[in-house]
Amino acid sequence: MSSVLVFLEAKGHEVSRISLEAMAAGYALASALGLPYDVALVGVTTNPIFSTIHGKAPRTVYAITHTLLHAYTPDAWCDAYAELIRARKPAYVIFPHTYQVRDFAPRLATRFGQVLISDVTTISADTSGPPVFTRQLLQGKLNAQYRHTPQPGEYAPCFLSVQAGAFRADAHEAGSTVLEPFLPELLGCKPRTDPGDPFRASAQTVDLTSAPLLVSVGRGIKEQANLPIVEELAKALGAELAASRPICDAGWLPMERQVGSSGQTVAPKLYLAVGISGAIQHLVGMKGSQCIVAINKDENAPIFEVANYGIVGDLFEVVPALTAAVLKARR
Amino acid sequence: MKIIVAIKQVPERDARIRIDAAGKWIDLQDVEFALNESDAYALEEALQLKEANGGEVVVVSAGPEQVGKTIREALAKGADRGIHIESDDLASYDPLGLARLIAAAIRDENADLILTGLQSDDLGFGQTGVILAEVLGIPHASLILKIEAAGDGVKVLRELEDGWFQHIELPTPALLTIQSGSSKLRYATLMGIKRAKMKEVRVVPASELVAADPLLKPGQPAITLERVLLPHKQRTTQMLTGTPAESAAALVEKLRFEVRVL
Numbered sequence: 001m002s003s004v005l006v007f008l009e010a011k012g013h014e015v016s017r018i019s020l021e022a023m024a025a026g027y028a029l030a031s032a033l034g035l036p037y038d039v040a041l042v043g044v045t046t047n048p049i050f051s052t053i054h055g056k057a058p059r060t061v062y063a064i065t066h067t068l069l070h071a072y073t074p075d076a077w078c079d080a081y082a083e084l085i086r087a088r089k090p091a092y093v094i095f096p097h098t099y100q101v102r103d104f105a106p107r108l109a110t111r112f113g114q115v116l117i118s119d120v121t122t123i124s125a126d127t128s129g130p131p132v133f134t135r136q137l138l139q140g141k142l143n144a145q146y147r148h149t150p151q152p153g154e155y156a157p158c159f160l161s162v163q164a165g166a167f168r169a170d171a172h173e174a175g176s177t178v179l180e181p182f183l184p185e186l187l188g189c190k191p192r193t194d195p196g197d198p199f200r201a202s203a204q205t206v207d208l209t210s211a212p213l214l215v216s217v218g219r220g221i222k223e224q225a226n227l228p229i230v231e232e233l234a235k236a237l238g239a240e241l242a243a244s245r246p247i248c249d250a251g252w253l254p255m256e257r258q259v260g261s262s263g264q265t266v267a268p269k270l271y272l273a274v275g276i277s278g279a280i281q282h283l284v285g286m287k288g289s290q291c292i293v294a295i296n297k298d299e300n301a302p303i304f305e306v307a308n309y310g311i312v313g314d315l316f317e318v319v320p321a322l323t324a325a326v327l328k329a330r331r
Numbered sequence: 332m333k334i335i336v337a338i339k340q341v342p343e344r345d346a347r348i349r350i351d352a353a354g355k356w357i358d359l360q361d362v363e364f365a366l367n368e369s370d371a372y373a374l375e376e377a378l379q380l381k382e383a384n385g386g387e388v389v390v391v392s393a394g395p396e397q398v399g400k401t402i403r404e405a406l407a408k409g410a411d412r413g414i415h416i417e418s419d420d421l422a423s424y425d426p427l428g429l430a431r432l433i434a435a436a437i438r439d440e441n442a443d444l445i446l447t448g449l450q451s452d453d454l455g456f457g458q459t460g461v462i463l464a465e466v467l468g469i470p471h472a473s474l475i476l477k478i479e480a481a482g483d484g485v486k487v488l489r490e491l492e493d494g495w496f497q498h499i500e501l502p503t504p505a506l507l508t509i510q511s512g513s514s515k516l517r518y519a520t521l522m523g524i525k526r527a528k529m530k531e532v533r534v535v536p537a538s539e540l541v542a543a544d545p546l547l548k549p550g551q552p553a554i555t556l557e558r559v560l561l562p563h564k565q566r567t568t569q570m571l572t573g574t575p576a577e578s579a580a581a582l583v584e585k586l587r588f589e590v591r592v593l
Contacts, residue, residue: 074461074471099492103473106426106458107465115425115553118456132557138453141348142357143562149555156553192470196498198491213592237592249512255494262490262510270592277344280455291590292566293582300348302562309585310568311578321579329583329593 003059004030004037005090007081009098014052015041018096018162020169025123025162026094027056027170032125035091038062040084042069045181057175062182073191074104082111083184090157097161099261109159117146117160119280133160139279140302164261164284206240206256212269213239216259216286217247220275220296220315224252229319230274236326239272244282260285275315278303295319332386332480332503334377335442336410337433337460338370340394340401341453354558356422366401369448373509375516376478377446378409384480387411391437393429395419399532406527407519413530418537418549425552430462432547435540438467444485445506449474457508464506471506472499476513 006026008019023039030037040062043049053061062084068076081104085093095101097119109116117133121143125131133146150156208214215234221227234241241257248258259266260282271289276282278294278301286292287306294307295318304310311318343363351358366374377388390405392398393416402413416436424432437445445467450457464471476496477488484502490510491497519527541547571581587593 099474099490102457103461106456106461107471110427110430110462110465113427113553115427115462116456116458117554118458135455136562137455137559138342138346138348138357139344139455140562142350143560145557145560146554147557148553150553151551192501193472194500196500198495198497200495245512258494261492263494265493270586270590291592293586294568298345304568305562306566307568308566309582310570311582312570312572313575313578317575318579321575322582325576325579325583326586326593329587 002091003035003088004033004092004094005085005088006037006039006058006094008039008041008053009096009100010041010043010049013049015049015054016096016098017169018098018164020055021164021167022094022096022162023053023055023058024170025120025167026092028167029092029094029123029125029131033127033131038088038090040064040182042080045179050179054172055170056173057177059177061177061179063179064182064184066184066186068186068189068191071195072100073193073195074107075191075193076186076189077104078108078111079186079189080184081108083186084182085112085157087182089155093157093159095159095161097163101161105159105161112157112159113154114150114156114159117148117158119163120160121163121166136280139277140283140305141300163280165287201255206254208240208242208257208259208264208266211240211266213237214242214259214266214268214270215239215272215274216242216244216276217253217274218244218276218282219246220277221247224250226316227252229316229323233272233274233319233323233326236323236330237272239270242266244276244279273303273307274319276303277301278306295322332380332384332444333389333440333442334380334386334444334446335389335391335437335440336370336374336377336405337445337447337463338374338390338392338401338405339367339448339451340364340392340398341367341451344452348561350559350561355556356559364397364401366404367448367451367453369450369509369511371448371516372511372513373446373448374405374408374410375514376509377444378517379514380444380478380480386443389414389440389442391416391433393418393432393537394421402532403527404519406530406532407523408517409523411530413532415532415534416537416540417534420537420549423549423552425554426456426458427462428547428549428552430459430466432537432540433459433463434466435544435547436535441504443503444478445469445504447506447508449508449510460506460508467504467506469504469506470501471508472501473508474510475507476510478507
């Protein structure tokens with residue numbers, strides 16, 4: 001019988017939050033289609049991490065166990081996951097859209113002649129027809145609806161990955177879940193990549209996640225010499241200074257001030273985005289902020305889709321005016 | 332070391348977004364095109380590797396005639412030659428179909444390294460490179476910031492989430508997808524632009540590749556784009572208008588009395 005299978009990922013000693021969101025997406029899709037849903041995670045069944053799987057109770061939790069799965073390699077992951085998929089034949093295979101999934105899932109889908117529908121933000125499914133998956137194009141400026149259109153005949157699972165924060169993790173519900181070991185054979189699997197241990201580039205001295213107020217600067221600032229105007233605003237507000245990726249890439253601010261999927265995820269009381277257009281990679285790192293203010297010259301910038309307050313204008317005029325107004329209010 | 336860099340021409344970042352009549356893409360009239368950002372970094376890494384170790388840098392790109400311009404720009408920056416997979420019908424391929432097309436065009440080159448950008452700024456699947464590695468049967472690593480020759484292969488620096496990194500060693504031939512920001516991008520020099528005009532660009536019509544392999548036929552995608560829509564807002568944005576001073580004053584009011592952070 002067909003099913004929905006969700007592959008989970010660990011973060012430290014727990015299942016990652018985005019994995020729980022992928023579970024919620026999997027459960028919603030399975031319920032709409034009247035299918036059972038299962039989840040899978042690499043590890044031995046006795047590992048306490050399996051008790052951190054929270055949400056709607058799956059039918060089965062597969063504990064994928066093999067010595068080749070101690071450190072991540074795309075070769076071993078593809079081989080092991082492909083074995084589980086071939087054994088259980090789910091109709092839908094769902095992943096959290098993480099860096100690791102981006103690394104191996106396209107290869108895995110290729111082995112089934114399929115294409116991963118990546119970074120999905122919404123799923124519309126009922127029993128009237130195949131589900132519609134929405135993902136973002138052009139850095140979030142356009143939404144696109146995709147359908148899985150397999151060639152008839154062969155077994156053709158639909159692969160998708162879900163964007164961080166796009167689905168709300170379900171509250172925990174106890175159920176009659178079976179925890180079942182899955183021991184892939186991995187015959188002939190010789191991982192060709194040799195991964196080193198993860199490391200951090202430098203000790204973090206700035207913790208953006210604990211700052212209640214953040215002023216964040218993006219490409220719109222144009223050059224490093226212009227940074228003082230946002231620094232003055234941050235100082236006037238008593239806020240920490242943050243940035244989008246291009247600013248840190250250019251070396252204008254240290255990497256530790258970067259917000260987004262490759263930097264820090266923040267949820268301050270106030271996030272004031274200056275000259276940031278709001279690429280998806282940035283939005284996932286800040287859209288949980290309590291209040292978002294955006295100053296941008298482009299009224300169609302995606303940052304305005306998540307902003308509570310917006311000012312369309314030239315930041316070189318608006319920011320100094322704002323600094324002056326803040327200082328006046330503080331006096 | 333022979334390095335192939337797969338590059339893509341995409342609408343410019345500031346391009347105006349209007350949905351076209353078919354409802355499946357944006358209206359490209361008056362839209363300017365540019366080299367995809369992370370592909371520019373892939374090209375830069377390739378040129379630096381060549382400078383350090385010698386060899387050849389070949390760029391490959393698929394698309395209509397206008398893609399030739401982006402290939403010339405890459406040649407002007409220092410790539411040695413180009414391969415243009417010419418097709419006016421790329422939208423009928425999904426990332427797997429496209430990767431198969433690219434594989435067919437470059438397989439005989441037997442490159443040591445194939446580099447691509449991490450993802451395109453337009454469709455943003457972030458998959459073509461990784462799929463290409465699977466189609467060619469070679470190992471890959473993604474989100475790469477640094478590459479150095481090491482033994483029979485390469486040692487690369489891979490970006491992980493939340494500010495973590497790791498080194499990976501892999502044998503060549505291999506495929507690497509390059510993250511933006513890895514190094515400073517070079518500009519084309521006048522001399523480079525002049526020289527680029529003399530460099531070879533081999534045009535391979537997609538139809539030629541299709542004739543040789545029915546798997547490459549367009550119009551049989553595993554996933555299909557049904558339509559595009561303008562996103563609707565997740566929050567109700569209150570726009571503060573007026574002169575800079577007026578909108579600043581209005582925002583300060585909000586920050587004091589509604590957000591209560593002042």
